[in-house]
Amino acid sequence: MLIFWFHLLYLLTVWTIAAYTKSDMTDLDPMTIILSAIFFTCYFCLTLTKKHPRLFQILLLLLAMLVFFTFSSQTFNGLVLLILLVIAIQAIDHLQGWRLYIQLFVQYIIVIFPYLRTFDLFMISYLSLLLLFIGFLLYIWRRTNQTYVELNDTYIQLETEYRQLKRHTLIHEKMVRQEERNQVARDIHDSVGHRLTALLMQLEVARIQASDITFQEKFDQLKVLAQTSLDETREAVKALRSEETTGLTAVIQLIRKLEAESHLRVSFHVQSGALSIPLSNDQSVALYRSVQEGLTNMMRHSDERQASIEFNFIGGRFFRFQISHPLKKKVEVEEGFGLQSMRERLEQLNGSLKINQVEGEFRLIGTFPIDKGE
Helix, strand or coil, X not given: CHHHHHHHHHHHHHHXXXXXXXXXXXXXXXXXXXXXXXXXXXXXXXHHCCCCHHHHHHHHHHHHHHHHHHHCCCCCCHHHHHHHHHHHHHHHHHCCHHHHHXXXXXXXXXXXXXXXHHCCHHHHHHHHHHHHHHHHHHHHHXXXXXXXXXXXXHHHHHHXXXXXXXXXXXXXXXXXXXXXXXXXXXXXXXXXXXXXXHHHHHHHHHHHHCCXXXXXXXXXXXXXXXXXXXXXXXXXXXXXXXXXXXXXXXXXXXHHHXXXXXXXXXXXXXXXXXXXXXXXXXXXXXXXXXXXXXXXXXXXXCCXXXXXXXXXXXXXXXXXXXXXXXXXXXXXXXCCHHHHHXXXXXXXXXXXXXXXXXXXXXXXXXXXXXXXXX
């Protein structure tokens, strides 16, 4: 889009100088003004027809003919050649094959037409060689531009494949880790669990066979200890088999996923003791969704691909998190569905959400209390 506005400003400048040169720096005649208005109207419409080669070529031919009819009374004018050069660049960028050759041939005829009428061989030869040299430069420029486009497409393709590979690597890593956990859980269940069960049965048999009450009480105590060990083993097996992650562990996995898939650079700062805080299920969900929304909000509205996350435990009672990212200029914040949902979740926990813009940085600060009984 920047190139379009540069070309437009360039054309306005050159066309104005060429038009006044035609009128010997006097007032422009009405026909020149009308043709100029039609020319720039058609040039504005070019961007709307780039996906339709036939209509695009018709507009380019119309632009070239407007240049011819506007300045046909003049002999060689370098400014007219500069105007036709911009039209030729548009043709080379967006036309292919015979359409491009027709467009360039028409513009070549327009340039040499005044000398074809007088059959001036010197000027015809001079302009032909000049246009041949310009055409060669445009050809080199087009090849360079095509190489750049191909490299850019290759880069985008490689980046997409890289993201997919990172995603598959994370999924495979998770599957392997879970398979190892399941294997460890099976080994504990089959070995330790069965042996503790056999120990319980043997202790019960020994307790029944014991005649002394003191020994029976000792066996009862050993049975309770063995039963407790068996229950804890079963809970450990159940925890190993579970794939569910909650609380701060889930937040860390979210950050790793976004770093891998979206090329984010996330710096993570945790106050001593903040990771070991026991969070309830509601608090874990609120924290996870808040971090997720904060990072998503950053990816939508920030030009930078970096963010900072801080976890703090304040006064032994309040958990505080801060999500911040660079901001080039101050923006007016309108709370959409995501920020409203974040605020509502924290308010349900008797917490609060603050939104600040300080020193070129956008900050989301959330706080909620941690119950002492948890």
